[in-house]
Amino acid sequence: MKKEVIVVKIGGNVLEDPEKSQAFLETFAQLPNPKVLVHGGGKTASALSERMGIPPKMVNGRRITDADTLEVVTMVYAGLANKKVVAQLQALGCNALGLSGADGNSIQAVKRPKGQIDYGFAGDIKEVNCCGIGSLIAGGFVPVFCALTHDGKGQLLNTNADTIASEVAISLGEGYSVKLYYCFEKNGVLNDIEDDDSVIRDINPKKYEKLVMQGKIAAGMIPKMDNSFHALAHGVSEVAIGHVRSLQNPAQPYTKLSLHS
Numbered sequence: 001m002k003k004e005v006i007v008v009k010i011g012g013n014v015l016e017d018p019e020k021s022q023a024f025l026e027t028f029a030q031l032p033n034p035k036v037l038v039h040g041g042g043k044t045a046s047a048l049s050e051r052m053g054i055p056p057k058m059v060n061g062r063r064i065t066d067a068d069t070l071e072v073v074t075m076v077y078a079g080l081a082n083k084k085v086v087a088q089l090q091a092l093g094c095n096a097l098g099l100s101g102a103d104g105n106s107i108q109a110v111k112r113p114k115g116q117i118d119y120g121f122a123g124d125i126k127e128v129n130c131c132g133i134g135s136l137i138a139g140g141f142v143p144v145f146c147a148l149t150h151d152g153k154g155q156l157l158n159t160n161a162d163t164i165a166s167e168v169a170i171s172l173g174e175g176y177s178v179k180l181y182y183c184f185e186k187n188g189v190l191n192d193i194e195d196d197d198s199v200i201r202d203i204n205p206k207k208y209e210k211l212v213m214q215g216k217i218a219a220g221m222i223p224k225m226d227n228s229f230h231a232l233a234h235g236v237s238e239v240a241i242g243h244v245r246s247l248q249n250p251a252q253p254y255t256k257l258s259l260h261s
């Protein structure tokens with residue numbers, strides 16, 4: 001039987017709030033090893049970008065990353081956000097090791113080709129170095145990835161953190177039974193976004209399509225769901241979306257994804 005590993009993604013909405021962030025990190029630190037954390041930071045990047053006089057531009061939930069924006073996101077994701085998370089985890093006794101996709105050649109990507117929209121320095125993942133990540137895990141480290149990849153020719157690229165989480169989970173599937181958990185500020189995928197008690201417990205692609213058509217699933221939830229189904233279709237054993245409470249206590253409601261009804 002394959003050994004289990006959990007890949008957890010935490011978004012910028014939780015990280016921005018010191019109390020929520022601390023509560024999440026305490027729960028994450030208590031999860032058994034092996035484990036991997038992927039964090040976002042989009043909200044902090046947008047705020048710093050504004051302060052620097054570079055108005056953030058998002059299209060379909062993805063950031064248009066021109067050269068100036070790439071500098072901002074590199075400072076925020078690989079610097080401020082990653083190092084804060086790592087230091088807090090260390091304080092909780094979790095041997096976190098902060099990484100961008102360039103470190104240890106962990107995640108290579110290609111610059112997204114210009115289509116109708118030019119996303120600039122945004123990267124589509126080409127290859128995850130599962131051996132490298134596997135040896136860090138085997139060495140007792142807890143890899144903590146930020147939302148940056150590289151193209152192998154010296155160029156850093158901005159890559160959606162939900163996508164990094166699903167691709168890292170898929171690559172680890174070669175050696176492990178992988179659980180992927182998207183943790184965010186709500187209780188799960190909601191039937192009514194205003195009602196945190198309306199968690200949809202199970203979603204398959206057919207139900208997802210219907211919920212999108214009804215306008216019940218929108219915005220940042222769409223890439224999260226697409227990444228979730230992609231991970232399930234490529235060997236990840238279990239994918240869930242929910243609040244940190246359900247990571248701590250599986251009896252709490254959360255959304256479980258499946259490919260079949």
Ligand SMILES: Nc1ncnc2c1ncn2[C@@H]1O[C@H](COP(=O)(O)OP(=O)(O)O)[C@@H](O)[C@H]1O
Binds near residue numbers: 014189
């Ligand atoms: N049906 C839904 N249930 C829950 N959240 C939803 C739903 N539809 C859209 N959303 C939005 O998706 C967001 C989560 O995606 P995102 O902003 O990418 O989060 P994060 O980066 O924090 O992981 C929620 O904050 C919410 O506004």
Ligand SMILES: CC(=O)N[C@@H](CCC(=O)OP(=O)(O)O)C(=O)O
Binds near residue numbers: 011040062063
């Ligand atoms: C290309 C692209 O859009 N990258 C994202 C990466 C950060 C991210 O995904 O952060 P959250 O998880 O907090 O949203 C961005 O710059 O916003």
